[in-house]
Amino acid sequence: MKSSARAKAIVAAGMVFAACIDAQSQPNARGKLPFEYVNPLIGTTNGGHVFPGATLPFGMAKAGADTYGGENQGGFSSDNSPVYGFSHMHDSGTGGSASLGNFPIFPQAGCPNDDINACRYTLWQRATLRQQGSANGRPGYFDVSMTTNIRTEMTVTNHTALYRFTFPDTPTTANTTLNPHILVDLTDLPQTRSEANITVYPNNGRITGGGIFSPSFGSGTYQSYFCLDFDGATVKDAGVWSNSRASQQATSLKIRPGDSRQTPSDTPAGGWVQFEQPQHANQILARVGMSFISEAQACANAEREIPNNDFDGIAAAAAAAWNDKFSVITLKDGGVDEVLLRAFWSGVYRSMISPQDYTNENPYWNDGEPYYDSYYCIWDSFRSIHPLLTILDPHSQTLMVRSLLSIYKHLGYLPDCRMSLCKGSTQGGSNADIVLVDAYLKNITAGIDWNLAYEAVVKDAEVEPPDWNLEGRxxxxxxxxxxxxxxxxxxxxxxxxxxxxxxxxxxxxxxxxxxxxxxxxxxxxxxxxxxxxxxxxxxxxxxxxxxxxxxxxxxxxxxxxxxxxxxxxxxxxxxxxxxxxxxxxxxxxxxxxxxxxxxxxxxxxxxxxxxxxxxxxxxxxxxxxxxxxxxxxxxxxxxVGDEQAFLTLYLYHYAGRPAKSAERAHQYIPSLFNDTIAGIPGNDDSGAMGSFEALVMMGLYPNAGQDVYFITPPFFEEHIDDSFDKLTIRILRDSHEISVIDIAQHLDALQGNQQIVCASLKG
Missing domain, CATH: 1.20.1610.10 (alpha-1,2-mannosidases domains)
Incomplete structure (x- = not known):
């Protein structure tokens, strides 16, 4: 076996193995593409804190609806909390406080009596209930309607969010004509703004600005910038607002240290644009470019990535990007309950939301290496996210490893947690060490300086940092x-x-x-x-x-x-x-x-x-x-909602009892991991729960940091093949006339039917 596919498989003693049949990838038995099974709303209650909005795989831009109160760490919570804005960057599945959610925008159909000061500006004033059942999404797209009968759709490119607001023919607020009003708020989800500025250009409605904010689980501050443009209606008026008062004369505003308006809770502030009636289907498009470098780069990102505001085209491209990621897996899912299919594909999907690709958006250094952020946190992700990416997306995993080494080279230590360009809190060991070693053992090597990697892990083991709350040991x-x-x-x-x-x-x-x-x-x-x-x-x-x-x-x-x-x-x-x-x-x-x-x-x-x-x-x-x-x-x-529990399902293998490992897999799936909005048992932790779920259902769980996989009967037949042709894993399951759901419900009676027919590693 070549070193490019070094991996040990711990299998059941005494199990009979036959020559594997080289099955070809087959289309879904129901005629569906994988992304059609993804439910982004899984984990948006029950402490999952999942971001359900629009994103590309590992994208920086993450457009979503932000709800007020409740568990809104991912922006949106599937409870009865009202929507107060739509923002353009989020983390997913995190504990603690919310993060990102900078510069939310909010639409209103018009202002009562056409009085600009009669519109609702502050978060508390404008928060609006959504129509029950209106929130839905798919990879790269999200859609929700509020009780004001305004529908908001969103899609993304890597650095830019695109919104499509559809306004009602008749506004629900009394004495209001259809002159849509859209504001932007100089705040973020946890309301940490210290400094900020905004400029409104009344001639075309463009709004630019930036601010200084704090991370949710770390130290320091970060600067973020936006560039907002509109399409679909003529600008009627524009200006800035502070607290609940709007100005039509002032077109810029600055908030500086010591200013009484310093924090969003003290005095919220932002900009606004009012429009004439939209020209087509009561729709207005809002394009928001984001950057950590400057307002100019935010505008350049938007203009480069979305030059013509083709909403449907951008959404289709996002769907295609996700289908490309999913295409390395082919399932034979005939007879498999769709609950399991939705749970599986949604788990794979959530595994590719973070870390986020901030390449060329790092204001502190640009050394030509990839830069990924939102390692939130490696204590959570090293056990399942990175091992899954090693199988499904080795190219992205390679870029992430190179990014970790770039961080080490410039900051002196590998991160255990990192978000919003800031150092995050260390929860236990120096677990980036395990990510690097696991990558080496699985031949994730392209462009990686392994001498530098060795230097980094040895420093973790030998040199204590001044503040080991944030790095090292x-x-x-x-x-x-x-x-x-x-x-x-x-x-x-x-x-x-x-x-x-x-x-x-x-x-x-x-x-x-x-x-x-x-x-x-x-x-x-x-x-x-x-x-x-x-x-x-x-x-x-x-x-x-x-x-x-x-x-x-x-x-x-x-x-x-x-x-x-x-x-x-x-x-x-x-x-x-x-x-x-x-x-x-x-x-x-x-x-x-x-x-x-x-x-x-x-x-x-x-x-x-x-x-x-x-x-x-x-x-x-x-x-x-x-x-x-x-x-x-x-x-x-x-x-099992904390990641340390994952490996315990498979420790039976070491005692010669792999059937018990399979039993534990069915104990937790689908009872705790399923396709409902409460379908994970705790914080998704940037996809840790989703990747665990996917690996368990694949019947291939890693002992991260080693060339060891635990093999159990998968929940369906699958074929996994990466584009680098380094690692090909085929696991075939004996085709009894019984559904997987039946096996989950009657495991003891049917344990003898849960056998691995063959497992082969080619390379």
Missing amino acids: GGLASWKALGYIPTENLDTDGTGLETRSISRTVEYAYNDFAISTLAHALGHLDDAAKYLQRSGNWRNMFNPTQRSIVNGIDTNFTGFLQPRYLNGTFGFQDPIYCSPLLNFTGCYLNPAGGETYEGPVWLYTFYVPGDMASLISTLGGMETFVKRLDWLHESGILY
């Missing part, structure tokens, strides 16, 4: 001297949140395992041995006498990871703490956040991906290990 002196991160550590080399000692220890250990793998491959054998030894440091947090008692009942399992102090003595954290059974929200990034991050000791005790044989032995052997896994998945302690 903390407590490295203790890590090297003691072999663990102590609870209440004394760290004199850097500053960071001294919590998560257990989860940081096991993550640092696996980071070092990955570095050891790369060191060995590049011929740094002494380093390889050193980091391999460090990868065993998880043992130093293992208390062999610790028991787990739940509601006064002993679980009969002994030995768990526990906090450990500088003097070597063990502390105590209840093994179920930070689970749905005990103080579920107790382990976030705050000073009282506990010694694990977003999960209990029960879960983190299983996190030894680089040495499962030692873990199984430590936990009492294979039989006890399987019983522990069963308890984890059946007791209610596991929340």
Whole structure:
């Protein structure tokens, strides 16, 4: 087997394999294209925070409706919250506060009594309920109607949003004639604006401006700029507004530090244009170019990408871009319930919303390398998003790896989280290390300087940054001297949140395992041995006498990871703490956040991906290990809505029980991962849930950072082939006369029918 397709597949012992049939890609049995199964609204309730609007694969421009209140981290929430604007950049699936959503625009059919000051300007005044059931979308397009009978459609190119507003023949507001009014607001979703400026050009209605904003999960500020043009109606009047008052004389406005209008909540402000009646079908087009460089570049982006405002043509091109991404997968889906098809294709779709391609939009450096942003966060994405892209879109994954190295070259550390050109918060280990090593093992190599990559990961392991809240690792002196991160550590080399000692220890250990793998491959054998030894440091947090008692009942399992102090003595954290059974929200990034991050000791005790044989032995052997896994998945302690849970579905493989891995896959899909608006169990985290869902349904789950895939029976036959012809994976499923839904519902009775006929890796 050539190195270009190095991958191990852990398969069921004793399973019968036959020669694979080289099946040809076949059209969908129902005559549908993949993008027709995508439901962008999946995950827009239940804490999913998914962005459902219009975007290209990895595009910077993300046009969407923004709702007021509720869970609007992705801009739009499928609840009863009103729409207050349509903005042009978003993140998707994130926790914490909302991000981006800069410079929202908002349409009104006219102003009562034709009085420009009778229109509604502030966010609270203009927020309008949407018509029930009107929100819908497809890849590259979104559509929603408000109770004012204004319909808003949107599509995008890479840096530009295009909106099509259709106004009613008769405005719903009393004493209003159809003279459409469209405003732009100098704000963002979390209302972080500090400085801003805007200029309105009454002769043609163009509005340009910019502002300084703050990221949602990081440090610093960023500058963003826009260029807004209209088409379809003659400009009647234009000006600027502040608070709820509009001016027809003033055409520019500036907000500076110390200004009483500094924050959007103190005094909202922006620009507006009023039009004569539209010339065709009561429609007005609004084109919004975006840039992080300047207003001039925002205008240039818009003029280059959308020169003629052909809305339908732009939407068709966006759909074609998505179909091109989907075309590497061919499914034989006859008899498969459409719930599963919608869940699968929507999961693949959400895996390609972020990271976002900001190439040529980085104001800090332009070294000729790609620049991607919205790694939000790698702690979430390294387990499933990047491994899925390695299979489906190796070209984009290559660009992302090169971007990570460019960030390292200019800022000194690989990011663990990055958004809006700012450093984001580090949640655990230096997990970009795993992204790089995983890419190397899967031959994602074009244009990548692996000597630079090795330098970057070694720096993570050896040099503590001044602020390890934002990059690198903390407590490295203790890590090297003691072999663990102590609870209440004394760290004199850097500053960071001294919590998560257990989860940081096991993550640092696996980071070092990955570095050891790369060191060995590049011929740094002494380093390889050193980091391999460090990868065993998880043992130093293992208390062999610790028991787990739940509601006064002993679980009969002994030995768990526990906090450990500088003097070597063990502390105590209840093994179920930070689970749905005990103080579920107790382990976030705050000073009282506990010694694990977003999960209990029960879960983190299983996190030894680089040495499962030692873990199984430590936990009492294979039989006890399987019983522990069963308890984890059946007791209610596991929340699969956090990414650390993903790998636990497949750890049965290491104990020779792959059928149980398949059973767990059907336990969670489609019960928790499905095609409803609440169809993911937690934050989508830039597509982490979607990519996990897709990989599970493909029957091919990676142990990220290694050349290992866990193979289970897929939910349908598929053929995956990337355009680089490096990796071809074919998994065929025995064709019993039974639907996948039946298998999900009657797994135990039909377990014998869930067999892998063949798995082959060519290359």
